[in-house]
Amino acid sequence: MSEQTTLDKVPAPRPASGEKLLEVTGLQKYFPINGGFIFQRRVGDVRAVDGVDFHINAGESLGMVGESGCGKSTTGRLVTRLLEPTGGKVSYAGKDITHSSRKELAPIRSEIQMIFQDPYASLNPRQTVGSIIAGPMEINGINPTGGRERRVRELLEIVGLNPEHYNRFPHEFSGGQRQRIGVARALALDPKLIVADEPVSALDVSIQAQVVNLLQKVQQELGIAFLFIAHDLAIVRHFSQRIAVMYLGKIVEIGDRESIYGGPRHPYTHALLSSSPEADPDDDGRERIRLAGDVPSPINPPSGCRFRTRCWKAQDKCATEEPPLVRLGGNAEGHLTACHFPEEPTIEAREEDIVLDPALAAIEEAADETP
Amino acid sequence: MTILTKPEAEPVPQGSEHFLSVRDLYVQFATEDGTVKAVDGLSFDLDRGKTLGIVGESGSGKSVTNMAILGLHNPRNTTIAGEIVLDGQELTGASPKTLEKLRGKKMSMVFQDSLTALSPYYTVGRQIAEPYMKHMGASKKEARDRAVEMLRRVGIPQPQTRVDDYPHQFSGGMRQRAMIAMALVCDPDLVIADEPTTALDVTVQAQILDLLKDLQQESGTSIILITHDLGVIAHTADDVVVMYAGRAVERGTVRDILKTPEHPYAWGLLGSIPRLSSSVDVPLAPIPGSPPSLLNPPPGCPFHTRCAFVDQVEGDRCRTERPVLPEGRGSACHLTADQKRDIFIEQIQPRLR
Numbered sequence: 001m002s003e004q005t006t007l008d009k010v011p012a013p014r015p016a017s018g019e020k021l022l023e024v025t026g027l028q029k030y031f032p033i034n035g036g037f038i039f040q041r042r043v044g045d046v047r048a049v050d051g052v053d054f055h056i057n058a059g060e061s062l063g064m065v066g067e068s069g070c071g072k073s074t075t076g077r078l079v080t081r082l083l084e085p086t087g088g089k090v091s092y093a094g095k096d097i098t099h100s101s102r103k104e105l106a107p108i109r110s111e112i113q114m115i116f117q118d119p120y121a122s123l124n125p126r127q128t129v130g131s132i133i134a135g136p137m138e139i140n141g142i143n144p145t146g147g148r149e150r151r152v153r154e155l156l157e158i159v160g161l162n163p164e165h166y167n168r169f170p171h172e173f174s175g176g177q178r179q180r181i182g183v184a185r186a187l188a189l190d191p192k193l194i195v196a197d198e199p200v201s202a203l204d205v206s207i208q209a210q211v212v213n214l215l216q217k218v219q220q221e222l223g224i225a226f227l228f229i230a231h232d233l234a235i236v237r238h239f240s241q242r243i244a245v246m247y248l249g250k251i252v253e254i255g256d257r258e259s260i261y262g263g264p265r266h267p268y269t270h271a272l273l274s275s276s277p278e279a280d281p282d283d284d285g286r287e288r289i290r291l292a293g294d295v296p297s298p299i300n301p302p303s304g305c306r307f308r309t310r311c312w313k314a315q316d317k318c319a320t321e322e323p324p325l326v327r328l329g330g331n332a333e334g335h336l337t338a339c340h341f342p343e344e345p346t347i348e349a350r351e352e353d354i355v356l357d358p359a360l361a362a363i364e365e366a367a368d369e370t371p
Numbered sequence: 372m373t374i375l376t377k378p379e380a381e382p383v384p385q386g387s388e389h390f391l392s393v394r395d396l397y398v399q400f401a402t403e404d405g406t407v408k409a410v411d412g413l414s415f416d417l418d419r420g421k422t423l424g425i426v427g428e429s430g431s432g433k434s435v436t437n438m439a440i441l442g443l444h445n446p447r448n449t450t451i452a453g454e455i456v457l458d459g460q461e462l463t464g465a466s467p468k469t470l471e472k473l474r475g476k477k478m479s480m481v482f483q484d485s486l487t488a489l490s491p492y493y494t495v496g497r498q499i500a501e502p503y504m505k506h507m508g509a510s511k512k513e514a515r516d517r518a519v520e521m522l523r524r525v526g527i528p529q530p531q532t533r534v535d536d537y538p539h540q541f542s543g544g545m546r547q548r549a550m551i552a553m554a555l556v557c558d559p560d561l562v563i564a565d566e567p568t569t570a571l572d573v574t575v576q577a578q579i580l581d582l583l584k585d586l587q588q589e590s591g592t593s594i595i596l597i598t599h600d601l602g603v604i605a606h607t608a609d610d611v612v613v614m615y616a617g618r619a620v621e622r623g624t625v626r627d628i629l630k631t632p633e634h635p636y637a638w639g640l641l642g643s644i645p646r647l648s649s650s651v652d653v654p655l656a657p658i659p660g661s662p663p664s665l666l667n668p669p670p671g672c673p674f675h676t677r678c679a680f681v682d683q684v685e686g687d688r689c690r691t692e693r694p695v696l697p698e699g700r701g702s703a704c705h706l707t708a709d710q711k712r713d714i715f716i717e718q719i720q721p722r723l724r
């Protein structure tokens with residue numbers, strides 16, 4: 001497969017990079033929980049996203065990481081307006097689209113695209129690759145010069161697939177090739193922003209590398225901005241200029257790559273980085289922080305700081321006052337942290353493991369006693 | 372002198388020094404398109420209390436192999452040949468009834484997807500208790516106590532109350548722990564964990580791997596860990612088998628495989644992963660090309676269509692002769708030992724920084 005495909009068909013000029021393409025303020029999404037027999041009534045809410053602020057510049061990639069269930073996918077679907085926000089504001093290219101109707105969204109729809117996690121489930125098995133990629137053009141009534149078929153063949157080439165595969169079906173492709181088809185489909189409408197929700201988690205490392213390279217190429221050469229959601233911290237680091245760390249519906253730390261990976265301040269970011277295993281059997285140098293088992297619920301989030309039930313630095317203030325997301329002394333511009341008692345900006349090893357899980361601590365003590 | 376063991380009745384089976392021994396395993400599926408050779412002559416061993424990591428490309432036969440050990444393939448379209456010996460007992464020819472008895476007690480599996488493996492209709496506690504009643508003949512009360520005990524052991528807080536929760540009331544990490552509790556409830560001697568942490572973020576992943584390790588230390592369980600995450604392998608496995616196109620292409624200790632790999636496919640795998648410390652300006656280096664068809668595997672070395680070192684092997688052996696994997700530490704590749712070492716040190720290792 002050619003990794004060196006050139007992009008000599010660079011389309012229309014882009015907004016200058018550095019300009020805010022997407023801006024999100026106070027974004028909220030509550031899912032109602034209904035209860036009651038016969039008469040369903042609202043008994044509570046899942047506060048999936050609860051007051052999130054961030055922006056993405058044109059041509060930039062913002063990585064998003066955080067625990068399962070912390071609201072990453074929901075954020076992605078709010079931004080693409082597949083979901084209606086409960087509160088807050090989403091503006092795209094200076095235009096408020098928070099509650100835009102389908103019709104108002106139509107011209108923007110083509111500019112914001114989504115790539116999904118599962119390359120097997122997200123492609124219709126009965127459609128040829130050609131009609132899958134041409135689909136969005138048809139729906140949006142777009143007729144590129146030279147015709148749709150020519151554009152599809154062009155796109156296949158851009159993503160490193162053979163244009164002759166036009167009439168093949170998805171099952172004839174490997175996982176990595178299928179994910180490329182998904183990328184070609186997302187590129188069909190010449191987007192300015194792509195929300196990629198775990199685009200490589202289901203793929204093995206070699207195929208992962210193929211797809212990440214491809215996405216990076218379209219980002220750099222076509223100037224497309226990304227919201228890149230993933231579990232793998234090394235991949236996020238590789239792909240994103242800035243990174244947002246989410247915890248239980250909120251962003252707890254956000255900043256440029258060097259700040260987040262080199263000088264993180266929020267205890268949760270420290271925990272995340274210390275848990276990421278590197279493929280080196282000798283790599284025991286880094287600190288290890290193991291979090292307690294009881295993940296708090298987004299239905300009843302803890303008062304004050306939401307991380308306090310698992311935080312080793314928590315004090316009384318953490319229960320009463322919610323820490324604002326602000327720039328701390330010594331931090332680079334744009335590096336914001338929501339914590340009353342931040343950690344030192346270091347990733348150096350700790351003296352001792354921090355074990356926050358009582359059951360785990362008990363098991364380990366027992367293991368230590370019986371050598 | 373009384374003879375306590377029956378010398379003839381229980382002949383020592385081949386390879387019995389290992390707790391689990393897989394020899395020349397073949398698993399083939401009859402499909403409309405032809406015969407899929409999913410596992411094509413695979414051998415490996417696992418000792419008591421040890422962890423074997425299995426890595427390899429998507430579709431290389433990792434899951435199929437382990438389903439064969441557990442006897443979970445549909446016999447109607449599956450042909451299994453070769454030898455699987457678990458603690459002296461041959462499994463490939465065993466009756467479904469025998470296998471059923473062994474599953475849960477002697478060997479058990481943690482499936483990749485906890486949501487589909489746990490039933491939404493029964494409480495977590497009941498699903499953990501059921502195999503315990505079945506295999507250990509425990510009463511309902513005993514089994515419930517055992518379920519609480521297991522939930523506690525896998526680190527679920529307030530197990531006495533959580534035991535009555537339904538799976539959807541658990542978070543992803545808690546469900547995965549519940550599955551592990553279910554797999555461990557009868558103290559199985561062999562646990563097979565198929566991508567147990569892929570869907571989880573790194574903090575939950577670390578918790579689960581720590582738990583598996585701690586439990587292994589407590590009860591001497593043998594573990595097969597299938598994953599595409601080499602970071603996970605580095606921190607949990609003792610030995611590693613690298614699979615490619617239904618075969619083992621390299622075998623060694625975790626240190627051998629990650630520090631001095633010998634097979635060009637293993638080099639490619641290690642070269643593909645981004646590291647937290649690697650330069651962000653250099654593109655990742657995937658293995659070029661795509662995996663071979665399992666319907667018509669290519670002759671010779673199955674990796675030759677993607678291998679950069681074919682020319683360094685004399686003659687046309689890469690395309691004509693299938694390299695064999697020696698017993699113990701080694702790799703199935705025609706390159707000489709010196710070539711493997713030199714290429715790795717000169718060309719591969721510098722790229723892994």
Ligand SMILES: Nc1ncnc2c1ncn2[C@@H]1O[C@H](COP(=O)(O)OP(=O)(O)OP(=O)(O)O)[C@@H](O)[C@H]1O
Nearest residue numbers: 031046048067068069070071072073074075298543
């Ligand atoms: N349609 C829905 N109805 C009710 N609750 C929902 C719905 N969608 C998501 N949630 C809840 O919202 C929270 C956030 O979910 P979301 O899918 O955004 O998490 P995530 O960060 O993407 O997690 P993961 O890493 O596991 O994909 C979870 O508690 C989830 O259970």
Ligand SMILES: Nc1ncnc2c1ncn2[C@@H]1O[C@H](COP(=O)(O)OP(=O)(O)OP(=O)(O)O)[C@@H](O)[C@H]1O
Nearest residue numbers: 400402407409428429430431432433434435436665
């Ligand atoms: N029941 C079946 N019928 C036909 N082919 C099958 C069947 N089950 C698996 N296969 C094929 O056997 C091969 C090996 O599959 P297996 O699930 O073992 O791969 P794997 O190594 O576990 O991959 P992954 O990392 O993606 O889980 C694949 O090509 C698969 O398509």
Ligand code: SF4
Nearest residue numbers: 305308311318339340
């Ligand atoms: S605000 Fe308090 S509880 Fe929250 S992360 Fe900081 S120290 Fe921990």
Ligand code: SF4
Nearest residue numbers: 672675678689704705
């Ligand atoms: S046998 Fe030949 S083709 Fe196969 S891995 Fe070795 S050098 Fe490459």
Ligand SMILES: [Mg+2]
Nearest residue numbers: 072073074197
């Ligand atoms: Mg998600």
Ligand SMILES: [Mg+2]
Nearest residue numbers: 433434435565
């Ligand atoms: Mg599998």
